[in-house]
Amino acid sequence: MGEIEQAREALKQAFEKLDDKKQILRAPEMKALFDGIRNVEPEKRGEYGKAVNELKLELQQWVDSATEQETVVEEIDVTAPWDTNITADQRPTFFSAEQGSEHPLVTEMNYICDIYQRMGFVVEESREIDDDYHMFGSLNFPDDHPARDDYDTFMTDEGLIAPAHTSTMQNRVLQKYRENLDRDEPIAVVVPDRVFRNEDLDATHEHTFYQIEGVYVGKGITVGNLIATLGAFMNEYFGQELKTKLQPFYFPFTEPSFEFAIERPDALKKDDSEEQKWLELLGCGMIHPNVLREAGIDPEVYTGFAWGNGIERMVMMKHGIEDVRHFESANLKFLRQFK
Numbered sequence: 618m619g620e621i622e623q624a625r626e627a628l629k630q631a632f633e634k635l636d637d638k639k640q641i642l643r644a645p646e647m648k649a650l651f652d653g654i655r656n657v658e659p660e661k662r663g664e665y666g667k668a669v670n671e672l673k674l675e676l677q678q679w680v681d682s683a684t685e686q687e688t689v690v691e692e693i694d695v696t697a698p699w700d701t702n703i704t705a706d707q708r709p710t711f712f713s714a715e716q717g718s719e720h721p722l723v724t725e726m727n728y729i730c731d732i733y734q735r736m737g738f739v740v741e742e743s744r745e746i747d748d749d750y751h752m753f754g755s756l757n758f759p760d761d762h763p764a765r766d767d768y769d770t771f772m773t774d775e776g777l778i779a780p781a782h783t784s785t786m787q788n789r790v791l792q793k794y795r796e797n798l799d800r801d802e803p804i805a806v807v808v809p810d811r812v813f814r815n816e817d818l819d820a821t822h823e824h825t826f827y828q829i830e831g832v833y834v835g836k837g838i839t840v841g842n843l844i845a846t847l848g849a850f851m852n853e854y855f856g857q858e859l860k861t862k863l864q865p866f867y868f869p870f871t872e873p874s875f876e877f878a879i880e881r882p883d884a885l886k887k888d889d890s891e892e893q894k895w896l897e898l899l900g901c902g903m904i905h906p907n908v909l910r911e912a913g914i915d916p917e918v919y920t921g922f923a924w925g926n927g928i929e930r931m932v933m934m935k936h937g938i939e940d941v942r943h944f945e946s947a948n949l950k951f952l953r954q955f956k
Contacts, residue, residue: 621668624650628676638683641676721955722827722944725932726809729829732853733807736846738831739794743810747785752778755788756870757907771813779813782925783830784870787904790832791912798919803835809928820940827928834904834914834921840873843901843922847877851898855882855935862895871902871923882934896934899926 624646632641650669657665730740752758752770771779786808794804809829816822833846840863848861859882863875878895901924906916929941936955943951 620653621650621665621672625672625675628672632676632679638680641680642673644676647673647676718952718956720944720952721932721936722928724955725935726827726829726928729854729928729931730807730809732850733831736805736849738805738807738833741786741790741793741806741808743783743786743808743830744780745811745813747778747780749776749778751785751788752780755908755911756784757905757911758869771815780810781814782812783808783810783828784923784925786830787832787870787908787923788912791834791909791914795913798834798836798914801836803833803838804921805833807831818942820942823929823941823945825945826941828925829928830923830925832904832921832923834909834919836919838903838920838922840875840903840922843903843924846922847899847901847924851879854931855879857882863901864897866900866902868900868902870905870908871900872905874900874902877901877924898930898934899924901925 628641628644628646631644631646632638635641647669650672654662654666654669734740770781790806790808791804794806797804807829808831809827811825812828813825816824818824831846833842844861844863848859851859851861860880862878864878866874866876868874876897877899878897881894881896901922904921904923909916909919909921929944932938932944933941
């Protein structure tokens with residue numbers, strides 16, 4: 618055991634010289650002792666190994682003791698303001714409020730909702746996980762519609778769905794506010810939230826983005842009301858008088874269905890050509906009678922319109938942004954433009 622005692626003295630001297638005391642645990646003297654166990658006579662090997670392990674534990678005690686001495690913890694009053702416990706030169710430097718700002722999508726969503734609220738609409742929240750009925754069944758989707766395929770739509774093994782549109786809320790809001798119709802008041806609701814689609818990413822497509830759904834139901838509602846409502850909103854949002862037009866389209870949950878296009882806003886104008894003049898902005902139409910019936914509303918008495926559009930697309934048009942991926946990039950150079 619003499620060599621273990623010699624190693625102990627050598628390690629003690631080395632330990633006193635080390636700045637990082639933990640280094641002693643990896644000292645070559647200890648490695649040599651462990652490697653030497655195999656060379657000890659079998660009948661003495663157990664005793665020898667025990668002594669080596671005891672030395673290792675002793676080294677750990679040296680380290681723990683030294684660490685405790687180096688770490689001095691002063692008692693503080695945790696109920697007091699932070700400046701009571703530290704001196705002025707110890708106070709942390711905080712970022713000023715001017716160095717941060719709301720994300721442009723948050724700002725624009727709040728502004729969009731504010732416009733619709735001033736127009737008499739109620740704002741409801743959507744869901745970020747839903748079921749087949751609200752995604753398809755309540756919206757008159759046929760059983761063989763391609764959107765039901767998980768190639769287009771994110772689905773879980775349990776059959777839950779990440780909504781591809783905020784239209785999943787149509788049935789819910791129509792039922793929730795159905796009593797408005799009994800009081801001769803319209804159902805007027807907008808639903809902003811995040812949606813998910815199995816898209817390839819490029820300058821105009823993201824797999825996760827924000828959308829706003831709008832629903833308006835009452836007596837004698839026509840396509841004219843749809844055009845007037847969306848036209849008034851666009852003029853307010855873009856801050857200029859814009860021409861609008863409808864083009865026939867198809868959606869399972871509206872009949873007739875349209876693509877709603879607006880005159881190119883000033884921020885995006887390049888020339889006066891007809892090709893550059895119009896921008897398709899959103900899908901809309903008169904709510905399909907089957908959708909009204911599914912919500913317990915008689916389509917022979919009440920009619921209504923609905924629309925849905927991507928919020929990023931509107932913000933891009935308003936500010937002349939060319940790549941939708943900027944919104945999720947966390948690029949400060951991009952974000953600071955909107956402070």
